[in-house]
Amino acid sequence: MDFQRAGNKFSCDLKQRSLLILTGESRYSWTHQITARKNDFPNGNVRQRRNRISLTFRRCVDDEEEAARIIEKNLVKNVYDHIADDFSASRYKMWPLVEEFVDKVPKDHFVIDLGCGNGKNLLKIRDHGLGLELSSNLARICGERNIEVSVGDCTKTQLRDEICDVVISIAVLHHMSTVKRRIEALKEIGRILRPGGKAMVTSWAMKQKSEKGKTSNYAKKENSEKSTNSAHLPIHKARTNFEAQDVLVPFKGSKEGKSTDPAAKHRFYHVFMEGEMKSLALAAGYFSEIEEIYDDGNYVLFLRK
């Protein structure tokens, strides 16, 4: 059996009836294969190959909620923990629409950023804001930038009722893997906002082209390539249109970061159809005003409690 990680190769003569278990990070970082050849050469001897059987064990999950937890742990939290530094280096600019929204918030209003990533949207808010982030490595980066942050899950936060004036949740809702969890996340926003408080929620849109035919900055080319993985989710190819609403999106990152196994960087995304976020916000209750707009490959919700 041959193992490979970031240019390191390692061959191992597995004894008959032996079992080899890859655990933890090794499951992602090492690839393994049985090279196709007729003979092996253990300790300088020639040995003809006979039948070899490889069994891969996987656990199937029936329960939707358990499946959602596993998807979001393995394909959202763990991936962001893994790519945190590279991801942060590529996310330094505020999206203009978010900046416009944040700039209008009075300096005595309290802002909570649910899923704050590396804290780029809190840099201007500073003392009158608080971030919540699922990935502890991204939260660490916030801390290093002197941004007030806690590690938490935005569908079940530790925040008190009606504690803040403004909530932003930018590019977070598309990482929730079930309708129920998307609604829970919106309900949490409603619960922590004071009456009259405002929220801005953005997510990726399935549609990467506007009506005028202008392609979003993200999807410049259309050369979709179909590929699937063990989770039976299509793997999205950068700068193409989405082929399904539930997809895995690889994180490319910087050149130095490219050496490790790309499978460790697949993030789960649910990309939205027009009006979908709006109907979820209606289902969440709490909101007296709900507006949805499309902007550059994203749907944006503006909510008022």
Next chain:
Amino acid sequence: MKLLTHNMMQSHVKGISRRFPLLIKPETVRVVEQEFNPDFVRRMLGRIEYEALQQAMTWLGHEGKLPKDCPSEDENNEDILKAIHHALLEVEMVEGKLVCPESGREFPVKNGIPNMLLNEDEV
């Protein structure tokens, strides 16, 4: 973790009724000067639980630095507002634990960041 943050949080463990305030077990505390914004302090006075803020200051070894009674939202005395500003934004727990007042569940605080994630069986 600033005490404003502490004041905004509660225990989110399922099946309990007493959620607030989270008890503080500090290991490292620091004071970092922050820009004073009286309007913000006044606004937060209407939102925070004042007793819990006093209690938190005591836990962090800064007792007796706040006025006994909660000032009103139109408080104009700058010394009073500055004392509250100091408690809300300048006294921070760097290392330690937050503890659920009912279940005793502990949440670690490391490098100033509370980890409030619950396990599957706690939600």
